[in-house]
Amino acid sequence: MKAAVLKQIGDGELDVREDVATTKPGPDEVRVRIRAAGVCHSDVSAMKGGLPALAPGVMGHEGAGEVLEVGSSVTDLQPGDHVVLSFVPQCGRCAYCLGGQPNLCEVHTVAAFVSPRFEVAGEPAFGFGGCGAFAEEVVVPSVGAIKVDPDVPFEIAALVGCGVLTGVGAVLNTAKVEPGSTVVVIGCGGVGISVIQGARLAGASRVVAVDPVTDKHAVAKRFGATHTTTPEGLEELKNEVTGGRGFDYAIEVVGLAATIRSAYDAARRGGSVVVVGAGGPEQAVELNAQELFINEKKILPSFYGSSDPRRDTARMLDFWRAGQLDLEGMISRRIRLDEINDGLAALQEPGGAIVRQIVEFD
The missing domain is CATH 3.40.50.720 (NAD(P)-binding Rossmann-like Domain)
Incomplete structure (x- = not known):
């Protein structure tokens, strides 16, 4: 499959290549076909070393798509469900989750730094923010794939996953x-x-x-x-x-x-x-x-808008449905994955008025 890979920290561009594969979903994981991904300045910061990231790795953390496969222990999602990715999946059991601060949950965040979820030319690779949304498919913890109604456009759902919640x-x-x-x-x-x-x-x-x-x-x-x-x-x-x-x-x-x-x-x-x-x-x-x-x-x-991702994803979409959040208007530009480096460069151009760019997948 195709994905945009960071070969090493400090690289100014991503390598869009087709020899990338996901790992097989574990019992509590799901495989998701990405349908839309937002281009966030945090991706640029991570590429430059300003935010934690691992290389080689697939960049992108603001995404939405369709579930393709579920692990043997997953009961709340099934193939065909539409989901938003959360780069801070909540475990529901740690002190932060039980104390009402699930955005600070470290369980899956730490795991993302020791568990490669991709293979590039047969070699292990990581997903930025535990996601790697600049790829045609990803494998993520099931709690990091938040189900949304099928009538929500994928580009709208993707925006909620990071920028809007934050x-x-x-x-x-x-x-x-x-x-x-x-x-x-x-x-x-x-x-x-x-x-x-x-x-x-x-x-x-x-x-x-x-x-x-x-x-x-x-x-x-x-x-x-x-x-x-x-x-x-x-x-x-x-x-x-x-x-x-x-x-x-x-x-x-x-x-x-x-x-x-x-x-x-x-x-x-x-x-x-x-x-x-x-x-x-x-x-x-x-x-x-x-x-x-x-x-x-x-x-x-x-951090992450002090959000409870599962609760607040639904809230943001309710606000959007009520006309209280203009999410369509935030999309300044739509690009293909092959154009990702142009999109990243546009974020850094002085004088630009881009709000959000969306990578669209077939």
Whole structure:
């Protein structure tokens, strides 16, 4: 079968090849034919070494498809079911799952780093995020394949699997944005647009979108931002919108030390600073003890939108059906797997206004 393979960490391009096969599903695993996969900036970060990944490996972690085969112990899925992939499958038994934080479950995440799920030219290879969605087929834990209704388009389902759960979840689950509040969102890529939609959904009175790419400003307003600015204009707009007090919620979706610091400075005293961006270990943020004590700002990291993937996948699709989330509008471009390197390059082009690209499979 065909898949996009990262030969080694640091490579700038993926090798699209046809000598790739999945491993046979174990008792608690399923084999899924991928029908749509989102192109996420986390894939680029992993290729460069900013996020954990193994090579050789098949990239891609935001996908949806159709179950082809189930393991002998799987009872809740069957061939033909439509599913969304979750890169953090919940075991349901660990302290995190039982404590209401299934997004922090480590059981299957750790297993993904020691259990190859592909073979490339007969040699073992891994799937990024335990998935490897840039492939025609994948083998994943059955709990990482979340069943959806068959009338949900695969591209819509794929978006929910990562970007939408992460962005909307950061608003509803992590920040718990209250109606009438003020929100600033720093970074207007695919996840940032999901955050903006989540803030609108939560009833925020003013949503300020910040991005240095001015082409993204009109896009941000289309999805619910009430104001837009470049980073240089944020202080002035903060004074205009909040009377200089600062925002109730400052949500950072970039993963850089400078933008996290900017979010902290933009939040009001007693407000919430939500860090969604997936930054590397070199992005060290400096805060002094006095400002932490005096300002009493809550710093809330948000991994995978603090989501319960099974619960929240259904919630996001309910919002979509009700017209409260515009998921179709987030798809800026559709590409084939052979064009994946063009898609990855487009994410890194300065001045681009791409929200999400979808890889379509036959």
